[in-house]
Amino acid sequence: MPKVGMKDARRQQLIDATMDSIAELGMQNTTIVSISKRAGMSSGIISHYFGGKQGLIEAALRHLLDLLGTELRERMARTGSSPAQRLDCIIEANFSDFQRSALAAKTWLSFWARSMHEPGLQRLQQINKARLYSNLRYSFAEVLPASQATTAAHQAAAMIDGFWLRSALSQDPAASFEASEHFCKDFVHKVLAGAST
Amino acid sequence: MPKVGMKDARRQQLIDATMDSIAELGMQNTTIVSISKRAGMSSGIISHYFGGKQGLIEAALRHLLDLLGTELRERMARTGSSPAQRLDCIIEANFSDFQRSALAAKTWLSFWARSMHEPGLQRLQQINKARLYSNLRYSFAEVLPASQATTAAHQAAAMIDGFWLRSALSQDPAASFEASEHFCKDFVHKVLAGAST
């Protein structure tokens, strides 16, 4: 029999190559050839492992969401339990080195746009959107009354997404992400400070 | 001679048809046939008036930016001159009926994603991004010290874009836009209230 355990390795290589291609060429110009070439494999392999280009695209998004979720979980385990610490942690996870890489940023934005017209991707985005809000809401609610926590969580979630979008499109993404993280924390801290007055 | 004055009318019809098609099918599935069919014209007319599909896409984005700019200017002329009034006005313009329509929202997001890999579109987006920040910054600076005004303007701009993005992808865009406008104003008002303490 052929080498065993290749399946997962090949799938991961193809997913990485997909993000490389999207980051470099854009979703528009990413083809099964541009992906398979980057992965050092042939075009036919994509249908073999993912059933087709569409399946690979969805798997790549799922992988990005997994990374984001894992990043958050690991950081949360390492941080303190105060609302301020946990909120900082959520922000940091959303602006972590990986997330702020041009590769992830461009891939992410491409998925966002495409998810408008593809139910499979849309469902994944909705889950992620809800997760960010829910995490923020939980920590705010430990300090603020319910309605204020809801407002703050919505505002913080939108601010994170907005900064993220603006940074991804920025001329200097690295510097922009850096500043964004600071601005988001500033907002959260002011909201928490206002709670005790 | 052929009917005169058709040029501008036809161009506008094609731009409208382009946004219809992008809203319905997505940028991905928008073709010169899907556009020209919606405009009730033949496929060749696009090259005749815009030099090609790419030219039409850019013209459509320029049109969206014009509408947003005009909307803002007209509202500004009608509103008071206090910073609070002007900031509210900026928010309202960004969440106006036209902007919040599914058609504009989906078209806008498609342009955002595409602009990452097309310099022509990217330039237009940068100008628009800078305009929103600059308008916000100007009004905040009338009440806040420079560095605080800068922070508030960045935060407000990101919040507007973020809410806009989340609403466009929402299951119920109309309700989401409505709430977003409220949340943005709430943020701005709290920032201004904090200035007098």
Add this chain to the structure above:
DNA sequence: TTATATTGATTGAACGTTCAATCAATAATG
């Protein structure tokens, strides 16, 4: 007014290109 000439807006078929998917052939493994 009537008839003819002129204009350029508009059409749609043809063309070359690109792409995702397929599959017969081959390589590699146990």
Add this chain to the structure above:
DNA sequence: CATTATTGATTGAACGTTCAATCAATATAA
């Protein structure tokens, strides 16, 4: 040897662009 993994040439559909032909609207002439 038997089995599976992998290749890459091939296919057919879909796309944007082009352009000769058509047509309606106007200008001009008689």
